[in-house]
Amino acid sequence: xxxxxxxxxxxxxxxxxxxxxxxxxxxxxxxxxxxxxxxxxxxxxxxxxxxxxxxxxxxxxxxxxxxxxxxxxxxxxxxxxxxxxxxxxxxxxxxxxxxxxxxxxxxxxxxxxxxxxxxxxxxxxxxxxxxxxxxxxxxxxxxxxxxxxxxxxxxxxxxxxxxxxxxxxxxxxxxxxxxxxxxxxxxxxxxxxxxxxxxxxxxxxxxxxxxxxxxxxxxxxxxxxxxxxxxxxxxxxxxxxxxxxxxxxxxxxxxxxxxxxxxxxxxxxxxxxxxxxxxxxxxxxxxxxxxxxxxxxxxxxxxxxxxxxxxxxxxxxxxxxxxxxxxxxxxxxxxxxxxxxxxxxxxxxxxxxxxxxxxxxxxxxxxxxxxxxxxxxxxxxxxxxxxxxxxxxxxxxxxxxxxxxxxxxxxxxxxxxxxxxxxxxxxxxxxxxxxxxxxxxxxxxxxxxxxxxxxxxxxxxxxxxxxxxxxxxxxxxxxxxxxxxxxxxxxxxxxxxxxxxxxxxxxxxxxxxxxxxxxxxxxxxxxxxxxxxxxxxxxxxxxxxxxxxxxxxxxxxxxxxxxxxxxxxxxxxxxxxxxxxxx
Amino acid sequence: xxxxxxxxxxxxxxxxxxxxxxxxxxxxxxxxxxxxxxxxxxxxxxxxxxxxxxxxxxxxxxxxxxxxxxxxxxxxxxxxxxxxxxxxxxxxxxxxxxxxxxxxxxxxxxxxxxxxxxxxxxxxxxxxxxxxxxxxxxxxxxxxxxxxxxxxxxxxxxxxxxxxxxxxxxxxxxxxxxxxxxxxxxxxxxxxxxxxxxxxxxxxxxxxxxxxxxxxxxxxxxxxxxxxxxxxxxxxxxxxxxxxxxxxxxxxxxxxxxxxxxxxxxxxxxxxxxxxxxxxxxxxxxxxxxxxxxxxxxxxxxxxxxxxxxxxxxxxxxxxxxxxxxxxxxxxxxxxxxxxxxxxxxxxxxxxxxxxxxxxxxx
Numbered sequence: 001x002x003x004x005x006x007x008x009x010x011x012x013x014x015x016x017x018x019x020x021x022x023x024x025x026x027x028x029x030x031x032x033x034x035x036x037x038x039x040x041x042x043x044x045x046x047x048x049x050x051x052x053x054x055x056x057x058x059x060x061x062x063x064x065x066x067x068x069x070x071x072x073x074x075x076x077x078x079x080x081x082x083x084x085x086x087x088x089x090x091x092x093x094x095x096x097x098x099x100x101x102x103x104x105x106x107x108x109x110x111x112x113x114x115x116x117x118x119x120x121x122x123x124x125x126x127x128x129x130x131x132x133x134x135x136x137x138x139x140x141x142x143x144x145x146x147x148x149x150x151x152x153x154x155x156x157x158x159x160x161x162x163x164x165x166x167x168x169x170x171x172x173x174x175x176x177x178x179x180x181x182x183x184x185x186x187x188x189x190x191x192x193x194x195x196x197x198x199x200x201x202x203x204x205x206x207x208x209x210x211x212x213x214x215x216x217x218x219x220x221x222x223x224x225x226x227x228x229x230x231x232x233x234x235x236x237x238x239x240x241x242x243x244x245x246x247x248x249x250x251x252x253x254x255x256x257x258x259x260x261x262x263x264x265x266x267x268x269x270x271x272x273x274x275x276x277x278x279x280x281x282x283x284x285x286x287x288x289x290x291x292x293x294x295x296x297x298x299x300x301x302x303x304x305x306x307x308x309x310x311x312x313x314x315x316x317x318x319x320x321x322x323x324x325x326x327x328x329x330x331x332x333x334x335x336x337x338x339x340x341x342x343x344x345x346x347x348x349x350x351x352x353x354x355x356x357x358x359x360x361x362x363x364x365x366x367x368x369x370x371x372x373x374x375x376x377x378x379x380x381x382x383x384x385x386x387x388x389x390x391x392x393x394x395x396x397x398x399x400x401x402x403x404x405x406x407x408x409x410x411x412x413x414x415x416x417x418x419x420x421x422x423x424x425x426x427x428x429x430x431x432x433x434x435x436x437x438x439x440x441x442x443x444x445x446x447x448x449x450x451x452x453x454x455x456x457x458x459x460x461x462x463x464x465x466x467x468x469x470x471x472x473x474x475x476x477x478x479x480x481x482x483x484x485x486x487x488x489x490x491x492x493x494x495x496x497x498x499x500x501x502x503x504x505x506x507x508x509x510x511x512x513x514x515x516x517x518x519x520x521x522x523x524x525x526x527x528x529x530x531x532x533x534x535x536x537x538x539x540x541x542x543x544x545x546x547x548x549x550x551x552x553x554x555x556x557x558x559x560x561x562x563x564x565x566x567x568x569x570x571x572x573x574x575x576x577x578x579x580x581x582x583x
Numbered sequence: 584x585x586x587x588x589x590x591x592x593x594x595x596x597x598x599x600x601x602x603x604x605x606x607x608x609x610x611x612x613x614x615x616x617x618x619x620x621x622x623x624x625x626x627x628x629x630x631x632x633x634x635x636x637x638x639x640x641x642x643x644x645x646x647x648x649x650x651x652x653x654x655x656x657x658x659x660x661x662x663x664x665x666x667x668x669x670x671x672x673x674x675x676x677x678x679x680x681x682x683x684x685x686x687x688x689x690x691x692x693x694x695x696x697x698x699x700x701x702x703x704x705x706x707x708x709x710x711x712x713x714x715x716x717x718x719x720x721x722x723x724x725x726x727x728x729x730x731x732x733x734x735x736x737x738x739x740x741x742x743x744x745x746x747x748x749x750x751x752x753x754x755x756x757x758x759x760x761x762x763x764x765x766x767x768x769x770x771x772x773x774x775x776x777x778x779x780x781x782x783x784x785x786x787x788x789x790x791x792x793x794x795x796x797x798x799x800x801x802x803x804x805x806x807x808x809x810x811x812x813x814x815x816x817x818x819x820x821x822x823x824x825x826x827x828x829x830x831x832x833x834x835x836x837x838x839x840x841x842x843x844x845x846x847x848x849x850x851x852x853x854x855x856x857x858x859x860x861x862x863x864x865x866x867x868x869x870x871x872x873x874x875x876x877x878x879x880x881x882x883x884x885x886x887x888x889x890x891x892x893x894x895x896x897x898x899x900x901x902x903x904x905x906x907x908x909x910x911x912x913x914x915x916x917x918x919x920x921x922x923x924x925x926x927x928x929x930x931x932x933x934x935x936x937x938x939x940x941x942x943x944x945x946x
Contacts, residue, residue: 050932055600057852073901108604108850149690150632153697157628160605160703183690190657190687191629191697195606195720253850323848351801355820359735362932 016098018090019456020079021445022064023271024104024256026299026322027051027362028408029063031071032445033097034456041456043465046440047071050362051106059107059254088264100264101448104257105271105298110162110249111138113198115181117168118144125228126165126203129238133246134272134303134316141184143168143177149184156188161198163245166212167228167238169205178208182215189219197221201245203228203238221248246270267452274447276305276314281450281461282404283307290401290533291394294443295382295423297407299361300324302381306391308399315389319381321374321409322361325354328377331384339560340376340425342571343369364412371414375422378409382426398431398533404466406438415580416546420469424507424550424578428558430474431533434545436466468514468545474552476530481505485553486536487523492516499523502551507577512548517541520549546581590733591828593835597731597859598715601706602722604850611723613715617708619743619842624722625705629685629697638692640678641670649692659686667694709741709844710859729861730832732817734795736804737845737856740813744771744792746833746841746860756824758782758796767791771841773833775824780806787811793843795833795858797825813843815856826883827893836860875936882919882934884927894921900928 019034019041030048034041049066051059065084072078078095081087087096112130114137116122123142130137139159141152156164164185168178189197200222202212209224216222225241247268251258261268279294286292291308299322305314319327334347334354341350353373357363365371386392394400403423410419419437427433442465450457479485484501491497493516502508512518522536534540542549554574560567607626611617637649652668661667661680668678684698712727747770749762756775760782767786773795777783783806786794793813798821807814817829825833833841845856876882880896898918915931 053853056602057850070901148634149693150634150695153632153695154630157632158630160628180691187632187687187690187695191632193606193626196626323853348800348802349821352821355736355801355804359820364930364932366929366933 015089016453016456018094018097019099019101019449019453020068020086020097021101021103021442021448022067022260022266023441023444023448024051024059024063024102024106024254025271026106026320029067029106030441031064031067032440032442033071033075034449034460036456041459043440043442043460045071045075046442047074048441054255057108059104059256061256061259063256064260085263086260099453100260100266101445101452102257102260102266102268103271103274103444103448104250104254104268105134105301105444107250107254107257109135110246111160112163112165113137113139113141113156113159113161115141115156115164115166115168115185116143117174117177117181118142122168122204122228126167129165129228129242131314131316132239132273132276132312133242133270134276134301134314136316141181143181149180149187152184153187153191156184157191162249163201164198165201165203165242167203169208169227170229171205171227172207173205175205175207178204179211182208182212186215186219189216199223199245199248201225201238201241203241205229243269243273246273267448269448269451271444272301272303272314272316274444274450275303276307276312277447277450278443278461279305279307279314279404280310280312281446281457282402282463283312284310285462287401289399291391291399292402292404293394293400293427293429294404295385295406295410296438296443297321297378297381297409299408302385302407304382304385304389304392306389306394306400308394313389313391315385317381317385317388319384321357321378321381321407323358325358325361325377328380328384329354332380337376337380339564339567340379340571341372342568342575343372344564344568345373368414371418374409375413375418378407379422379426382422386427395427395429396532398531400429400431400433402434402436402463403427403429404436404438404443405469406441406443408441410437411439411441415582416467416469417575417578417580420472420547420550421575421578423469424472424552425558425574428474428552428554430476431531432540433472433474434463434542435469435472436463436545437469439467442466468543470545470547470550471542472550472552473531473534476532476556477504477526477553478528479504479526484524484526485529486525489521489523490549491519491521493518502553504553504555506553507574508551508553509547509578510549510551511579512544514544514546516544518544518549547578550578590731591832592731593832594730594862595728596726597712597729597861598724598726599710599712599731599857599859600718600722600724601708602718603704603706603720604852605704606720607704609717609720609722611708611714611717613717615714617710617712617714617725619707619709619711619741619844621708623706623708623714623725626703627700628703629699630701631684631699632687632695632697633682633684634690634693634695635667635678635681636693637668637678637689641668641676642674643670645692649689653689653694655686657686657688660684661686661696704849706846707741709857710743710842711861727859727861729859730836731860732829732832732858734815734817734845734856734858735819736799736816737843737854738808738810738814739845739847740793740811741842741844742771742793742813743840743842744769745838746771746773746836748773748833748837756797758794763789765789771795771843773825776800776822777803778822783807783810793841795825795841795843797829798823813845815843815845815858817856817858832860833858836862876917876931876934880936882917882936884919884921884929884934892921894919894925896920896934897926899931 017036021032023030028048032046033044047070052062090096114126197220203225225238228238283292294305296303298320300320302317489499520540601623609624665680670676684696687695712725715726716724758774758777767789771793775797797818842859848854897920900916
């Protein structure tokens with residue numbers, strides 16, 4: 001971005017006082033309002049409405065207007081005109097908004113085919129690009145695989161692609177090998193009807209670019225981005241170019257996105273990409289050298305994103321708490337889930353619940369029993385998503401500093417303790433971890449805002465935006481159950497001090513006053529105890545969350561006893577030990 | 584993507600769009616009378632690709648312009664033994680097609696052909712009706728007069744038969760060994776549920792036109808998926824019964840021909856499980872879902888202690904918004920009166936709107 005553009009953007013940001021973020025999810029469409037007062041942005045409120053689909057499954061504009069209307073009635077403000085369109089920019093009388101930002105995770109996602117020269121570089125870099133967007137490729141064609149041209153044409157056509165990414169070659173590097181890939185793509189395009197030809201995003205070296213432009217510009221919709229190998233001139237980054245492809249696809253498939261973009265000229269990025277960006281931003285403000293783990297359970301997918309020093313490792317499990325819930329059973333048998341439910345339930349009843357939830361994904365648990373089933377399923381969704389993430393070792397080496405829990409199943413808990421328990425039971429990270437709950441579903445909104453309103457993003461991106469559940473400390477200990485593992489002292493801002501012995505077994509919660517600062521010191525740490533990543537020789541200061549300080553002394557692995565009565569007893573014990581936030 | 588509102592029409596115009604997820608070829612025309620298996624639209628791809636090295640076949644030097652020797656153009660279809668290239672200089676060579684296929688183009692001295700066009704996606708009508716509207720490149724809208732119900736699960740099959748219920752079903756509603764009879768052959772039979780996997784499996788021998796259940800335990804779904812005829816679950820997965828509106832709709836159409844249509848989720852489109860019973864009554868259809876829930880709406884409760892109960896909406900409660908940053912907005916809720924002494928408040932998501940406009944049968 002040149003200086004003139006930066007200046008224009010800064011000027012525009014100065015004029016923006018009211019910002020609406022809209023997140024179109026699979027089940028709900030959520031609208032959040034941010035306002036600037038005295039030069040600082042703050043979050044004002046949020047409202048959500050059911051996402052409305054046409055008979056053919058396209059997201060309709062009613063989803064957006066319905067959510068905005070609810071925000072209007074809740075805040076007694078007006079954002080829509082008489083025809084149901086968002087007024088932009090804001091008019092006199094506080095009507096409308098100055099800026100609208102859209103993210104979406106509902107609706108169909110594009111099928112993407114990767115074509116590259118080598119698996120180690122070009123294909124891998126394109127895979128990384130897809131992973132940042134919560135996508136995986138439906139097929140890959142690599143010049144080094146040695147497959148025949150006809151096999152590659154068949155692979156490309158059979159995958160029925162919406163977007164084809166082409167990359168390879170450093171600048172002044174391989175050129176002819178790229179032309180061979182181009183020939184495969186050309187033949188495939190000739191074979192596919194003109195109206196169904198995939199969009200092409202070229203991210204290869206600039207030498208072959210001209211030839212690709214000449215051949216494909218009348219054949220299909222082709223876009224050119226900078227070389228993904230990062231050695232070319234900087235014009236359009238692969239990430240931005242791919243986001244444009246995603247947006248074009250989403251607009252084509254969902255009238256709501258097309259209409260909203262046309263009317264408000266809003267910035268729009270995919271929800272999964274925005275979520276990843278939020279986690280990356282949080283990783284910057286987290287404790288030094290500690291990572292952030294974001295968990296987002298959606299209706300159709302579960303995201304697990306590790307962020308550390310602005311880098312991101314995001315995995316997506318294609319099972320969520322809605323229509324794709326039965327996919328969980330492909331990874332975890334129902335008999336393994338049952339021991340984690342604290343009341344008598346048959347395996348058939350559990351699978352019936354899962355199947356019913358898949359046909360009625362919008363259902364909200366109506367009683368504590370169905371709520372517990374759903375929370376247990378959420379726990380296993382997290383475990384499955386985490387197992388697929390290459391960065392999951394961070395759970396065990398003490399580098400994980402913060403966990404952000406999100407998704408409607410987390411937000412709709414009766415007490416935040418339920419969300420904390422889901423997190424603790426599914427992740428069980430060693431060391432010192434702060435748990436947060438995204439109570440208002442703002443993480444995707446912040447990720448979306450970061451691209452267009454940096455000031456707002458910078459001001460609201462902080463742990464304070466989320467509900468601080470508490471700090472959980474999990475040691476690795478071989479000390480026998482019931483024996484003292486270590487002692488700690490806690491000193492509050494007024495200097496009052498408590499000394500507490502921590503015993504092996506169960507969960508030890510030390511309730512603290514929410515939002516107050518405390519200092520923790522360690523004494524008599526047993527030699528057989530390891531506290532990964534925790535400096536026990538010095539004081540640790542922290543701000544107390546809802547559950548204060550929690551010591552998870554349940555051992556290295558969370559295993560349930562075989563006996564059903566013992567299982568129920570153990571789950572109830574853990575639940576009671578953690579308790580609820582406000583009695 | 585599922586809709587929470589049960590779509591039931593006792594009688595009237597039934598208007599159903601059958602369309603592809605991507606552009607393809609529409610095979611029907613406005614005014615055309617459809618039959619259940621008639622393809623409405625399809626999208627084909629060429630599965631097999633093969634190449635012929637022309638330089639080797641015609642013994643040409645590597646730097647020859649091979650296009651000069653071609654007898655066919657890009658996009659041409661060739662049949663076996665049809666000449667596709669010829670050399671008539673000092674060496675005379677003719678290359679005949681070894682397989683039938685379409686000539687795609689020339690690529691590095693190879694001729695690329697494709698063969699075996701297969702359906703990537705296709706949609707069929709599923710019921711007899713009239714094509715009233717063409718959706719360009721995607722499909723068509725088909726209409727009939729009759730009854731319609733959308734279920735929650737189907738085994739992705741299409742079929743039809745005379746609609747029957749068996750005598751003993753009227754008592755318990757459970758499809759069991761006693762329900763199996765030769766009368767099922769070619770018929771569409773409805774029941775509340777089936778609990779016995781062996782009974783469900785053995786229906787295959789009786790070749791029914793289809794089965795309709797109010798519910799089916801999840802353990803029986805894999806069996807239902809394997810059956811060669813359509814199985815549709817109308818209300819829930821588990822062991823519940825047919826909801827009154829569906830029971831009434833089916834009961835009123837006994838011995839009429841019922842068409843069952845189910846398809847998996849494709850692209851944006853949610854899974855489909857439909858029962859269509861053509862007849863000759865006309866009434867207006869409302870397009871509404873939960874948005875049309877109003878005071879006095881007749882609804883069924885989907886979850887919780889009162890799951891399955893039918894009641895009337897007595898009050899709509901608006902959403903409460905969490906503006907304090909700590910509390911989650913509570914979704915829209917409604918008060919539902921089940922009987923004179925039972926009025927409960929629950930999320931609007933947990934009800935389904937019943938759209939039965941006909942008097943109900945006594946069960």
